[in-house]
Amino acid sequence: MRQIRIHGRGGQGVVTAAEMLARAGFLAGHEVQAIPSFGSERTGAPVVSYCRFDDAPLRTREPVLVPDVVLVQDPTLLATGGVFAGLATGGLVIVDTTTSAVEVREAAGAQEVEATVVTIPATSITLRHLGRPKPAAAMLAAYAASAGDVTLDAVTQVFRERFPGAVGEANAAAADEAFAFVREELTGSTESETDAAALEAREV
Amino acid sequence: MREVLEGSQAVARTVARCRPGVVCAYPISPQTHIVEALSAMARTGELADCEYVNVESEFSAMSVSIGASAAGSRAYTATASQGLLYMAEAVFNAAGMGLPIVMTVANRAIGAPINIWNDHSDAMALRDSGWLQLYAADNQEAADLHVIAFAAAEELEIPAMVCMDGFVLTHATDVLELPTAAQIDAFLPRFAPRQALDIDHPTTIGTMAGPESFTETKYLQHRRFLDAAGVLAAWSERFHEAFGREAGGLVSRYTPDTLDRARDAAPADDGDVTVIAMGSVLGTLQAALPALRAEGVPVRLVGIGSYRPFPAEALRAALGGSRHVVVIDRALELGSGGVLTGDVGRALAGTRSRVHSVVAGLGGRPILEESLRAVVRRAHAGQLGPLELLDLKEGGVPVPHEGATEVHR
Numbered sequence: 001m002r003q004i005r006i007h008g009r010g011g012q013g014v015v016t017a018a019e020m021l022a023r024a025g026f027l028a029g030h031e032v033q034a035i036p037s038f039g040s041e042r043t044g045a046p047v048v049s050y051c052r053f054d055d056a057p058l059r060t061r062e063p064v065l066v067p068d069v070v071l072v073q074d075p076t077l078l079a080t081g082g083v084f085a086g087l088a089t090g091g092l093v094i095v096d097t098t099t100s101a102v103e104v105r106e107a108a109g110a111q112e113v114e115a116t117v118v119t120i121p122a123t124s125i126t127l128r129h130l131g132r133p134k135p136a137a138a139m140l141a142a143y144a145a146s147a148g149d150v151t152l153d154a155v156t157q158v159f160r161e162r163f164p165g166a167v168g169e170a171n172a173a174a175a176d177e178a179f180a181f182v183r184e185e186l187t188g189s190t191e192s193e194t195d196a197a198a199l200e201a202r203e204v
Numbered sequence: 205m206r207e208v209l210e211g212s213q214a215v216a217r218t219v220a221r222c223r224p225g226v227v228c229a230y231p232i233s234p235q236t237h238i239v240e241a242l243s244a245m246a247r248t249g250e251l252a253d254c255e256y257v258n259v260e261s262e263f264s265a266m267s268v269s270i271g272a273s274a275a276g277s278r279a280y281t282a283t284a285s286q287g288l289l290y291m292a293e294a295v296f297n298a299a300g301m302g303l304p305i306v307m308t309v310a311n312r313a314i315g316a317p318i319n320i321w322n323d324h325s326d327a328m329a330l331r332d333s334g335w336l337q338l339y340a341a342d343n344q345e346a347a348d349l350h351v352i353a354f355a356a357a358e359e360l361e362i363p364a365m366v367c368m369d370g371f372v373l374t375h376a377t378d379v380l381e382l383p384t385a386a387q388i389d390a391f392l393p394r395f396a397p398r399q400a401l402d403i404d405h406p407t408t409i410g411t412m413a414g415p416e417s418f419t420e421t422k423y424l425q426h427r428r429f430l431d432a433a434g435v436l437a438a439w440s441e442r443f444h445e446a447f448g449r450e451a452g453g454l455v456s457r458y459t460p461d462t463l464d465r466a467r468d469a470a471p472a473d474d475g476d477v478t479v480i481a482m483g484s485v486l487g488t489l490q491a492a493l494p495a496l497r498a499e500g501v502p503v504r505l506v507g508i509g510s511y512r513p514f515p516a517e518a519l520r521a522a523l524g525g526s527r528h529v530v531v532i533d534r535a536l537e538l539g540s541g542g543v544l545t546g547d548v549g550r551a552l553a554g555t556r557s558r559v560h561s562v563v564a565g566l567g568g569r570p571i572l573e574e575s576l577r578a579v580v581r582r583a584h585a586g587q588l589g590p591l592e593l594l595d596l597k598e599g600g601v602p603v604p605h606e607g608a609t610e611v612h613r
Contacts, residue, residue, distance in 0.1 A: 015375070018377070019208075019210065019377045022208055022377050023208045023377075026208045026379060031379055032208060032377075032378075032379055033376065033377065033378055033379075034376065034377035035372075035376050035377075036371070036375050036376070057379070058378070059342075059463075059487040059488070059490040059491045060487060060488045060490075060491035060492070060573060061369075061372050061376070061484045061485070061487050061488045061571070062488055062491070062570060062571070062572050062573050063570050065572070
């Protein structure tokens with residue numbers, strides 16, 4: 001089973017991101033589930049959502065407690081302490097930020113955590129293509145670039161289906177750019193921790 | 205076709221394929237997505253030959269549903285929590301008048317304190333309203349139950365609530381296979397009301413009944429309700445034949461080791477601890493209990509599919525020789541214990557059963573697999589009391605269970 005937790009703020013499409021990830025995972029042949037966690041329904045309030053992939057139909061309704069993957073749509077959430085909580089050993093953390101993996105770890109107080117940290121300026125990319133700070137497609141594309149259980153094609157397809165027309169195309173364009181960015185980051189010799197391929201090999 | 209859908213969307217599409225003549229509802233979380241989707245389908249024409257009526261309150265939503273049903277239309281509405289309470293007077297009237305309205309209840313806590321999240325307090329408050337109450341274990345069953353609910357309600361002339369856990373199911377996205385419109389057309393008989401208001405043949409429905417006839421009227425309502433268990437079981441059987449999957453039914457049985465839902469699973473045995481639960485926690489129990497079985501704890505699972513009528517006979521049959529019962533209850537009867545536990549206790553009167561009430565998930569508290577396993581382990585070890593609130597925080601300080609990591613938000 002692959003378990004994913006998504007952090008963001010009300011209005012950023014955190015719940016939509018989990019649903020879109022489930023749809024993309026289904027296209028990749030997984031059984032899937034997306035669970036939103038609704039807080040106080042205020043724009044800007046911290047929001048968490050969850051997604052699971054598995055080979056067998058998913059039965060549990062438990063929130064994801066031990067994520068293999070954490071997506072963070074807003075770097076200001078790093079300081080709140082919960083982003084690395086429960087992360088499975090060797091897990092993957094993808095953060096929407098213009099800073100580096102080292103700075104992400106510092107902000108989260110997670111210098112020693114055994115994890116792969118990938119950074120992606122998803123909101124900046126999305127603002128250029130879509131004009132709105134809704135980075136879900138770019139974040140999911142970053143996930144597709146870092147792990148083997150969803151593809152970029154699946155991500156762009158589910159956004160085109162859900163938002164037909166210009167909005168879907170803009171999301172797909174943001175996804176393309178984010179995917180290329182992360183692939184370059186992972187193959188380059190930057191400060192990023194390039195071992196995300198290990199996750200790719202792990203059984204879902 | 206298997207597809208990825210939000211629970212609310214699945215329910216809305218299935219209801220539309222049941223071809224209601226009138227849909228009238230007032231929005232309230234967590235039910236809103238359902239009626240929003242139906243409203244959109246009424247505008248696009250996907251929901252054809254249906255009048256979608258906007259009203260100013262839940263009381264009016266049920267009143268319009270009563271009028272529509274009395275005039276001979278298949279009527280549907282949906283609500284939750286305070287909305288259900290606000291329409292309560294009309295809810296009882298619909299049952300007393302024998303109008304087979306179907307209503308989704310997206311189960312949610314009741315204030316105060318105000319809370320938008322899930323538990324079963326809302327439907328439980330109306331358990332004696334004379335409606336059928338069917339509980340969905342997952343989103344597939346939530347969708348399928350609406351087909352069964354229309355069929356059974358209309359045969360019985362008793363209205364039906366389809367209860368699905370708010371947010372936990374309504375807002376969750378799952379892989380589902382919805383019945384197609386053609387399949388439902390073949391399965392669900394056309395609504396042929398035995399009573400319908402007709403200006404050429406005037407009658408009165410729901411007239412005054414004084415002391416000379418009120419008892420007899422209630423007795424007849426009771427007798428009709430006694431027929432409901434058989435009718436519900438028969439429609440679930442037909443559904444299984446037509447669609448090849450389980451939905452509805454009075455109780456659900458599960459295989460001992462894999463916890464697959466299976467109608468022919470053997471009853472529990474002497475020495476088994478049997479967990480009885482209702483709604484979406486059944487899925488969490490299916491995921492949680494195999495590990496306990498592997499540890500050697502002899503645990504079995506029985507689900508309550510129909511809370512009203514309460515399936516006492518089917519429950520006793522599923523329990524077999526097991527006399528040690530843990531009820532996972534999502535509503536609290538203050539000063540007593542779980543609401544479902546009361547019904548289970550009454551069904552098991554005289555059987556010398558030990559019944560523990562575990563109240564869990566109030567106001568949206570997540571129900572964790574490890575917490576469920578821990579409570580069953582303690583029941584098996586003889587260490588569980590008659591009433592426990594699962595994961596109760598003591599002294600105001602959160603005490604997460606071993607292995608859990610709380611997500612700070």
